[in-house]
Amino acid sequence: MTALLNWTKRRAGPLIVFAILLLLWEFGVKLFGIKEYLLPPPSKVWVEFLKRAPAVMDAAYVTSRQLLAGYLLSIVVSVPLALVVARSRFVEQSIYPVVVFLQIIPKIAIAPLFIIWLGFGFAPKVIIVFLLCFFPIVVASVAGFKSVDPEIADFARTTGASEWKLFRTIQLPQALPDIFTGLKVGAALSATAAIVAEFVAADRGLGYLLLQYNGQFETAMVFAIIIILSVIGLAVYYAVELIERLAIPWHVSQRPAGVTGA
Amino acid sequence: MHNGVDKIGSSVDIAGVAHVFRRGDMVTHAIEHVDLTIAAGEFVAIVGPSGCGKSTLLRIVAGLLRNSAGNVKVAGRDVTGPQTEIGIVFQSPVLLDWRNVLDNVLVQLELRGLDPAKYRDEALRLLGKVGLGDFTDRMPRELSGGMRQRCAIVRGLIHDPPLLLMDEPFGALDALTREQMRIDLEKLWLDRRHTTLFVTHGISEAVALADRVIVMTPRPGKIDRIIDIDLPRPRNKEIIASAKFSEYCEEITECFMRRGVIQY
Numbered sequence: 001m002t003a004l005l006n007w008t009k010r011r012a013g014p015l016i017v018f019a020i021l022l023l024l025w026e027f028g029v030k031l032f033g034i035k036e037y038l039l040p041p042p043s044k045v046w047v048e049f050l051k052r053a054p055a056v057m058d059a060a061y062v063t064s065r066q067l068l069a070g071y072l073l074s075i076v077v078s079v080p081l082a083l084v085v086a087r088s089r090f091v092e093q094s095i096y097p098v099v100v101f102l103q104i105i106p107k108i109a110i111a112p113l114f115i116i117w118l119g120f121g122f123a124p125k126v127i128i129v130f131l132l133c134f135f136p137i138v139v140a141s142v143a144g145f146k147s148v149d150p151e152i153a154d155f156a157r158t159t160g161a162s163e164w165k166l167f168r169t170i171q172l173p174q175a176l177p178d179i180f181t182g183l184k185v186g187a188a189l190s191a192t193a194a195i196v197a198e199f200v201a202a203d204r205g206l207g208y209l210l211l212q213y214n215g216q217f218e219t220a221m222v223f224a225i226i227i228i229l230s231v232i233g234l235a236v237y238y239a240v241e242l243i244e245r246l247a248i249p250w251h252v253s254q255r256p257a258g259v260t261g262a
Numbered sequence: 263m264h265n266g267v268d269k270i271g272s273s274v275d276i277a278g279v280a281h282v283f284r285r286g287d288m289v290t291h292a293i294e295h296v297d298l299t300i301a302a303g304e305f306v307a308i309v310g311p312s313g314c315g316k317s318t319l320l321r322i323v324a325g326l327l328r329n330s331a332g333n334v335k336v337a338g339r340d341v342t343g344p345q346t347e348i349g350i351v352f353q354s355p356v357l358l359d360w361r362n363v364l365d366n367v368l369v370q371l372e373l374r375g376l377d378p379a380k381y382r383d384e385a386l387r388l389l390g391k392v393g394l395g396d397f398t399d400r401m402p403r404e405l406s407g408g409m410r411q412r413c414a415i416v417r418g419l420i421h422d423p424p425l426l427l428m429d430e431p432f433g434a435l436d437a438l439t440r441e442q443m444r445i446d447l448e449k450l451w452l453d454r455r456h457t458t459l460f461v462t463h464g465i466s467e468a469v470a471l472a473d474r475v476i477v478m479t480p481r482p483g484k485i486d487r488i489i490d491i492d493l494p495r496p497r498n499k500e501i502i503a504s505a506k507f508s509e510y511c512e513e514i515t516e517c518f519m520r521r522g523v524i525q526y
């Protein structure tokens with residue numbers, strides 16, 4: 001209960017600002033007589049959304065599934081890859097530069113290729129999300145796995161502990177703050193990635209719906225979908241942040257308030 | 263547990279050891295031709311100007327750095343890799359940020375595959391002795407630099423190693439704590455008789471603690487003089503204040519003056 005109260009207190013500022021913006025939007029639109037197909041007021045967005053809620057929520061489910069699958073895949077691939085890069089000079093000098101180079105290729109530009117290769121279904125979208133989230137997680141995790149203080153490493157070597165034990169006791173905990181930074185960047189990108197994947201080619205999902213409504217000048221529905229997408233993105237981001245709080249409380253609490261308290 | 267009779271420290275033999283750091287074209291002769299034999303259970307202090315290779319020598323003895331030339335033996339065995347029968351305390355307190363003070367001490371035992379629970383009481387006792395009794399469940403970031411260093415010292419000792427390597431362990435401490443830590447370290451040593459190699463900048467600290475003081479030259483570091491400190495133990499207030507004590511300090515200061523390390 002106090003936790004909830006604290007949470008509300010900490011976020012009271014942004015929430016109030018948000019509410020004021022909504023009110024300005026609502027009355028601004030009416031005051032200046034802006035046409036609804038250009039900028040519908042929030043109330044209209046809400047009403048329209050309620051009318052088509054089932055269809056939209058179905059699409060949201062489709063998109064979330066792709067987003068989560070792609071994001072989880074990027075974690076499962078990136079973190080172990082980062083560990084290998086951090087531990088092996090050979091991999092760092094031979095494979096890692098290639099990964100970095102491939103990163104330069106605009107992934108959105110190659111998205112259509114995946115449609116050719118993999119068709120219209122679930123897989124190409126997952127891969128596009130994966131590609132976009134992958135790199136920030138790798139880079140941050142490599143930095144994390146390499147961040148063990150040389151003197152800590154020296155001390156640890158005098159204990160004769162096995163590599164596995166050193167990894168568990170020192171290298172992994174040391175890397176977690178950086179890994180989580182990467183995971184949060186990835187989470188923030190994942191919603192964008194999911195929608196872009198659906199723009200390229202899809203017959204369902206929020207991206208598909210958004211293009212449909214846009215084509216029919218149903219601007220209120222476009223706004224509704226943008227908002228839902230943002231909510232999905234935020235939910236993923238805060239889920240990661242919550243896990244971070246549980247996993248590395250020693251680190252989270254030493255950051256100045258506000259850095260994470262958005 | 264420690265009565266100094268059943269336990270014996272490790273001897274250390276350093277013969278013709280030199281070390282050269284190379285990075286590209288940059289070549290640093292850190293130490294040159296160091297010969298030193300340390301008997302089991304002996305307390306040896308090394309003093310020398312900054313950058314003369316004291317830390318380098320210590321790391322070579324620990325097997326953390328491969329010497330460019332010469333040979334090192336610990337307890338009669340050639341040092342070819344990291345030594346595990348040692349306790350080490352570095353110049354800076356390197357603690358694990360995610361563990362509290364007690365767990366930072368106990369990590370020494372966890373990594374060694376020993377049962378930390380068995381050492382808990384001893385860890386708490388030692389932490390109490392170094393003035394961290396009320397801070398055992400604090401995180402490193404909640405401690406001052408000196409407190410962190412004291413925690414690192416206890417971590418270096420907790421497993422009762424036969425060889426203790428200390429690199430300016432009291433460097434980050436205030437004068438008062440430093441004095442107390444010196445007294446406690448001597449007590450502990452009298453109790454356990456682990457061979458100790460103790461690097462310091464403090465001339466009187468070296469004289470107060472050591473059986474022998476090794477005075478090093480500026481870089482490239484060589485042994486300038488070895489001074490036997492023939493003072494009774496424990497080195498109490500009277501001994502520290504004695505004329506003989508000052509003479510030893512004087513002697514070391516003169517070594518440094520001769521080399522231009524100290525100028526008036």
Ligand SMILES: Nc1ncnc2c1ncn2[C@@H]1O[C@H](COP(=O)(O)OP(=O)(O)OP(=O)(O)O)[C@@H](O)[C@H]1O
Nearest residue numbers: 283284290292311312313314315316317318319481
């Ligand atoms: N990793 C390294 N690479 C290159 N040079 C090094 C390295 N470590 C130390 N040196 C050089 O070796 C010399 C000796 O360094 P060392 O750290 O052993 O000195 P020190 O006697 O411990 O000094 P201080 O009292 O300031 O701690 C210095 O000149 C230093 O620049």
Ligand SMILES: [Mg+2]
Nearest residue numbers: 316317353429
């Ligand atoms: Mg040093």
